[in-house]
Amino acid sequence: MKYVFLFVFALSLHLGMAQDKTSKDLNSVLKNMPEDKGLITTYFEDDKLYFKFPEEVLEKDLLMVTRLKQLPANYSAYRNAGSKTSEQMIHFVKVGKSIDLVQVLTTNVADEEDPISLSVAQNNLNPILASFPIKSEKGKDIVIEVSSFFNADSPSFNIIPDRLKSEYKIGKADDKRSRINSVKSFPENTEITHTLTFPTAKPPRRNSTNTFTFQINHSIIALPEDKMQVRYEDSRVGWFGIRKYDYSSEALKSDEVRLVRRWRLEPKDEKAYAQGKLTEPKKPIVYYLDPATPEKWRKYFIQGIEDWNSAFEKAGFKNAIVAKMPPTPEENPDFSPEDVRFSTVRYVASTTRNATGPSVSDPRTGEIIESDIIWYHNHLRSYRNRYLLETGAANPKARTLDTPEEEIGEMMRRVISHEVGHALGLPHNMKASSAYPVDSLRSGSFTQKMGIAATIMDYARYNYIAQPGDENIRFVRQLGPYDDYAIEWGYRYFPNSTPEQEKEILESFVDERSTNPLYMFGGRGNDPDAQTEDIGDNSVKASTYGLSNLKIVADNLNAWTTPEGQNFEDLEELYGEMLGVYRRYIYHVVSVAGGVHKTLLHKGQDGIPYQVVDKTNQINALDFLNKNVWTPQYWLVDKELISNFAETGKLETLVSINKGVLNRLTDAERLTMMWDTHSTLAGNGLSPQELLNLLTEDLIYSRTTPDQVERELQKHLVHQLIQLVDDKDLAMELKGHSLSLQEDLLTDFNTRAGSTEGELKAHYSYMIQMLEEALQTGK
Known part of the structure; x- marks a missing residue:
């Protein structure tokens, strides 16, 4: 036993000396690295990053916020510089000779004096995001190296959503093209900026490098020791909030509560x-x-x-x-x-x-x-x-x-x-x-x-x-x-x-x-x-005024945007945006057809929370569309204007806008929702069958000599009616109505084809063929 004791003693002495030597070596390294003191004291040089913090930081409530600082061109319409990718509360936790970086879950809560709080803790184990060996522990100060953590694509950073990874076929981060850029420490936060580079097998157009490079910023922030009193959300007033589930609620379930996000304002006096x-x-x-x-x-x-x-x-x-x-x-x-x-x-x-x-x-x-x-x-x-x-x-x-x-x-x-x-x-x-x-x-x-x-x-x-x-x-x-x-x-x-x-x-x-x-x-x-x-x-009235103004703008667009001696680039840009304004005014009215008024109420207040838009208002909206969409708006494609900048003309653009409106109105999901709300919600609205009847009347039956734009819309309506029958989720009642409309149209087109010549005859013959094939398939 004496020899065993001496061996263990000698081994421990050797290990202690080795640890002392490692600490001395590290201290020597840190001594020669730039030091930045703050919440977490940092040492950063040549892509090596060390954190030093006192024991007081262990298990302290910290917030880590990750944002995109710079991102690739044409990456995503919904993400830009400054976009937040993750926000999570974290703790640094000492476990033996390591420091674990733990994400602290804050959604499920309970009163600490309530016995159920034990169960909440047991059933909501906090995930470990990373673990770092302690490099040095001197007095109260602990040193860890975090270089590899910030040079990697940790899932907790959520830099690239799974949808975009799949869309662009993005691979793993390339270590050789990724690095830490800068580190700064302040009394209440530490900032780390780093670059991650990813190969991509299917990049967006105009990206010939098959590469995505991002610059990411992480903020590690000390949360207040003195917690602000919470304020509960009222859904009738708009506030950003935080969702929590209170297991100490007196309700017979975990009670969902939302806390509003606000600054701490307290009066001086x-x-x-x-x-x-x-x-x-x-x-x-x-x-x-x-x-x-x-x-x-x-x-x-x-x-x-x-x-x-x-x-x-x-x-x-x-x-x-x-x-x-x-x-x-x-x-x-x-x-x-x-x-x-x-x-x-x-x-x-x-x-x-x-x-x-x-x-x-x-x-x-x-x-x-x-x-x-x-x-x-x-x-x-x-x-x-x-x-x-x-x-x-x-x-x-x-x-x-x-x-x-x-x-x-x-x-x-x-x-x-x-x-x-x-x-x-x-x-x-x-x-x-x-x-x-x-x-x-x-x-x-x-x-x-x-x-x-x-x-x-x-x-x-x-x-x-x-x-x-x-x-x-x-x-x-x-x-x-x-x-x-x-x-x-x-x-x-x-x-x-x-x-x-x-x-x-x-x-x-x-x-x-x-x-x-x-x-x-x-x-x-x-x-x-x-x-x-x-x-x-009133969307119909507002858009009527808006279109009246837009026609005046269209007549003057060249004069207002293009001085003598200037090219027509600005005019082309403004023209494209003018079409967007027209589309917005039209879609404001489209939303009236099949719409549902929603009023946020609590029981005891006057009103009905959900009520379908009145049928008269919906019919007025369709009359507006008949006048301002189905009837071709040739003022939008004025030759004198477009000849200044367009090589191919813009008629197809106008047809595309109109088809988009028709797609919205004849969308199977929308019609099914109308079918449901018309039957179950308060109010006297338009049924989807009535909507389809009115569209067919306005687009086809009332137009005896359709021009080229009207013919394109007629073909598209027939196509949409055929597609509705094939939609597996559409209510059978609506499928049957669509078939009935197709049969009536086939009869009408046969009559028209027999009494017309030239382009109109060809037009009706084509739609007859479409309908016959569809009806035959349906049978």
Whole structure:
């Protein structure tokens, strides 16, 4: 036993000496590497990255946010620089001689004093994302190497969705073309930027390298030790939220609850606040402008941010949100836009036409910790073009591509307000644009006071309804009454109240308001009152005004966009976007046919949550389509205009737009939904059989001498009727009706073919052949 003891002692001594030597060697290495102190002290050089942190960081609640910093061209229409790919709470956990990086699941919760909390813990084991051997442990400091973790495509990063991996046939990340780019540490966060390169066997067009390279940024953020009190969602008010399942609920199941995401605003003077006096918050929301923001636009950015102060005043706060230029190095040498303590509006020199308003929030409580608004430079071009196309008929200031600076500035201001709204916790509210009567939007006094929609959070950008001669019109959106209402609901401070007590108070607040159109919230779906890019309470009337204006713009497009001595590139771009505007106006009306009005209600409030659109309104919508779509719109393909830039003509483009409208109306899924809602929901709507009858009458029976465009639509309608019979999911009642329509059309076409000559006879003979083959197959 003595020899065994001596051997074990000698071995342990040897291992200890070896460990001491390893630690000394590592300390020597770290001593010669650049050190950056912060939440996690980092050492980074030549693609080697070490983390050093004290024991206090172990099992501390941290948030890891992964974003795309740069991405390949033509990669995805729904992802751009700044897009978040994952957000997860993590812990660094010591297990023996290793540190595990653990994802902490926060969705399933229970009261810690409730025995069921033990079961919640046992049945929700946190996954281990990575494990790192401890390289050194000196006093309270622990050192690990994380180089390989950030040079890999960890599934937890969710860099490329499975759908895109499959679509582009993307392989594994190439180690030789992947690297860590930079590392920065701050008191409350650590930032790691790295590059991942992937081979792709089926890249998008114009990618001849068969390669995708991404630059990714990871933020590791310390979450507040003092948790903010949660606020429960009310679905009738639009807020971004966090879903949780409460197993301590008194309901006979795990109760799903949603917490809203909001900044922590508390009054400096609670006594004054309780007396109804406007009070400054202890910590206002501060946004710093990017130093790269052109000077002439800065005032508009500041206005767009601080416009929200009027809404915060409804919640009892003054100067709640502040915009500032960043401090100079002399004023604050430690300032950095990447420091989580500072929220910024970044100005990005990019061809991207977009702006975004992301934020980072505490997954435990919903507290918004930091936000970076991103403005992409070329977004100006989108707004300039649409300003001309949608308002130029009634707005002389819009009739140029050299839009006056104050007009562009006003548009930028409102875009920034919209994105800040997202960063404050507000999602889109597409219902709000239907709150105002259409004709009120032709009133100068109304639009100057109320704007063009009840919220800045709708996609209601311009007043395309106002007509030539209407005076003192507001053409650009602004904050509205819904914004005041939503901010008051989310940010009103209730001292000494529990979340449950707050919920009861706020439910009464919403009960009194939510059925008023000014305060309604709604997503998209099949509600014609909750569409994107529309304004006014009547789609048919609004689009009629819009098309009247667009025809004036079409007549003047060349004159307004192309000065003497200039080529026609701008004209071609504007023409393509003009077709898009026409399509939008038409689709706003298409949504009325078969639509369902959705009103978010609680029991006891007046109204019906789901009600089909009245039949008269649906028929009016089809009459509009008959006049403005099925009857060819040759003003859209004017020879004098198109000959300036097009080599092949645009008639096929017009036919394609029209076919798209017809596809939408005769879609089997849509017709099945109509069949269902017509039978089971409140209201007197149009049946799908009646819809098909009206389409057949408008497109075929009422057109005795169809021209070339009308003939294409007739063929397409017959094709759609044939396809409906073959659709396996279509209700049998609708299949039978489609067959009956085909048989009637066959009889009609045979009659017409016998009394016509030339192109018409050939047209009817072709459709006779289509129908005979289809009916024969069906039998």
